[in-house]
Amino acid sequence: MLTLYSFGPAANSLKPLLALYEKGLEFTPRFVDPKRFEHHEDWFKQINPRGQVPALDHDGHIITESTVICEYLEDAFPEAPALRPADPVAIAEMRVWTKWVDEYFCWCVSTIGWERMIGPSARQLSDAEFEDKVARIPVAEQRTKWRNARAGFPREVIDEEMRKIRLSIARLEARLAESPWLAGDDYTLADICNFAIANGMQFGFPEVVNAEATPHLLGWIDRINARPAAQAMFARSKSEMPAREPATV
Structure with a gap:
């Protein structure tokens, strides 16, 4: 089970978002609202103590740093379409x-x-x-x-x-x-x-x-x-990405 916490399809948050769509992986997007400083709230710092997005939760394992998450997806899901060359x-x-x-x-x-x-x-x-x-x-x-x-x-x-x-x-x-x-x-x-x-x-x-x-x-x-992956990613706007409620973390 994959959950990605992000600011939505821009800057560093876009990297793993687009990688997930390109690889066709099922995941739950969790929009963290920077205008409300949600990434600095205690509930999110329980997920990433550095208070930074993106953060990927894969079956309870938290992976941080945008490019590392992208590489992790290549390692964890080798059967999905590859975004890393073979050579x-x-x-x-x-x-x-x-x-x-x-x-x-x-x-x-x-x-x-x-x-x-x-x-x-x-x-x-x-x-x-x-x-x-x-x-x-x-x-x-x-x-x-x-x-x-x-x-x-x-x-x-x-x-x-x-x-x-x-x-x-x-x-x-x-x-x-x-x-x-x-x-x-x-x-x-x-x-x-x-x-x-x-x-x-x-x-x-x-x-x-x-x-x-x-x-x-x-x-x-x-x-x-x-x-198609980029179009699908952008079509799901930030407003359609529900914020994670603190009480459920």
């Missing part, structure tokens, strides 16, 4: 891309997201409300990030993160000019994990991702969005 060289290439998105691409996009979306929300809270929310965050680095977002990231930090975004987009565009998928001819976890971050950047970062500058990247985004 060791291709597997290594896939993992280069999943490691890169986790350690580089995701972080620069995330910082801009925190500046644009989390910061304004945090500033709407009173000092007392904000301190109450921050006190329930179990990870010290996340508490610091909340404080930085509320204060506003320094201009030099934003400029540096935008430089990294431009570099990341250029790398993706160059690779996708060579092959239809990031790890070669086959659609793999490399594509799913990078799509989770790149999808929608044509709207959020149109000066960087657009038809003139990044035609191959846009084509790749469109191909993934057109896949």
Whole structure:
């Protein structure tokens, strides 16, 4: 029995969601509402003490970290459609891309997201409300990030993160000019994990991702969005993903 706790089909939560749909696995989606800070509530911290999503419950075993969950699904369900190549060289290439998105691409996009979306929300809270929310965050680095977002990231930090975004987009565009998928001819976890971050950047970062500058990247985004699994995933909106009630945990 599989249960996935997530913020829905975006960013890191999208990775295991799309992998589950692509593999055709039956699972129960549990939407954790970030606007209500549900991931910092005691009931959720019983599931993941770090208070972070996504988290996969497989027969009582909790698996965390988005890319690790994706790899776990490959190991636990080898009979389902594969999202990992069979060839060791291709597997290594896939993992280069999943490691890169986790350690580089995701972080620069995330910082801009925190500046644009989390910061304004945090500033709407009173000092007392904000301190109450921050006190329930179990990870010290996340508490610091909340404080930085509320204060506003320094201009030099934003400029540096935008430089990294431009570099990341250029790398993706160059690779996708060579092959239809990031790890070669086959659609793999490399594509799913990078799509989770790149999808929608044509709207959020149109000066960087657009038809003139990044035609191959846009084509790749469109191909993934057109896949039946992706369409099925997005069709099940966040509002259709019931929150886990604390009393049932």
